[in-house]
Amino acid sequence: MPFSDRLGATLHKAIRSIGSGSKRVATTIKRAARTIKCRLQTTDWDRLLRTTRIRITDQLRATLAWIKAHPYLTALLVACGVVAVVVPLAYGSVLGAAGFAAVGPVAGSWAAGTQAAIGSVAAGSVFAVLQSAAMGGYGVALFVAVVPALAAVVAGVVAGVAALLAWL
Structure with missing residues (x-):
């Protein structure tokens, strides 16, 4: 046993x-x-470590060979991973730099100029969602859930299609 x-x-x-x-x-x-x-x-710890090192090395070689054979797919998968991780972490800073603040658009910013050009902001518009995210409202879900989920779906589809093509 x-x-x-x-x-x-x-x-x-x-x-x-x-x-x-x-x-x-x-x-x-x-x-x-x-x-x-x-x-x-x-x-036999020495044998176990040797075997583990060999298996890891073989897997790394196979991975690098796949990356060399599929540079565009690799770039797309990496981009999806970056989007899924960076967007939830950085959206507040990006919105702040654009002039979206917790109390509304900052005077003299891009957001204030855009709101002045739009006039009355329609509920559900891109501007309204961005302002909502800056204020901690419903727009936050877009950046912490929807965008990362879409990036994961795209990565999953790309990986699935790549695996299917390799299998065929």
Whole structure:
């Protein structure tokens, strides 16, 4: 029986025996600890590390070969990842730089000039959503949920299509 199965069975016995008294629990846990200690002492750590290093190196080589063979797909996947991570972190700074503030457009900013040109801002318009995000309203969802989710969907579709094409 593999180590993980024996360990799982031993821990399962320990959990079952909780109702039977603490002496049985202690005995079962001691037995599990001995099993773990024995397994740790008999493991060929040098061989395990060598094997792990070889597998990681092989995987890195395969990944680099795929990247070289598919530079545009790689760029698109990286861009999606960057968008998914950076947009939720940086949207406040970008909106602030454009002049959107928690109290409304900052006088003399791009946002103020745009609002002056638009006149009455329609609810649900791009400007209204951006101002809402700056104020912590419903527009925040666009930057912290919708944009990252769309980036993840695009990355997933691209990766799926690439995998399907490789399989065909």
